Amino acid sequence: MNRIAMPALAGAAVMFLIFFGNISMGAAGHTTFLGDVAEMLTLFVSTMLFVVGVLALEAVRKTREADEDSSSGD
Template structure:
């Protein structure tokens, strides 16, 4: 679930950057973009940590 959330948040970030690069009006400002990238990073780390914990518990 966290991995899907991270992918979705990152996709929104990339879409915002692409819209801005192609000359359109970005739908997020600088702070919103930073918070979105931070949220994507945090959810990705949570997904990785949960997966590692699940693998560790499966081994024992």
């Protein structure tokens, strides 16, 4: 599960930085490199990758807790 979580969270961070950079450039008065639809898709992909990463980390945590509970009960 951790194999999924870390790349997903890293991908979410990269996608969000691209989104944030595009927004920052537009706010500063420069031309943006993403259009409206591409900007929306970038934010959507960033959000989905973040959700996948957090859920994968939660699954890892629950698995570790279950393993600890079963080994401490012996």
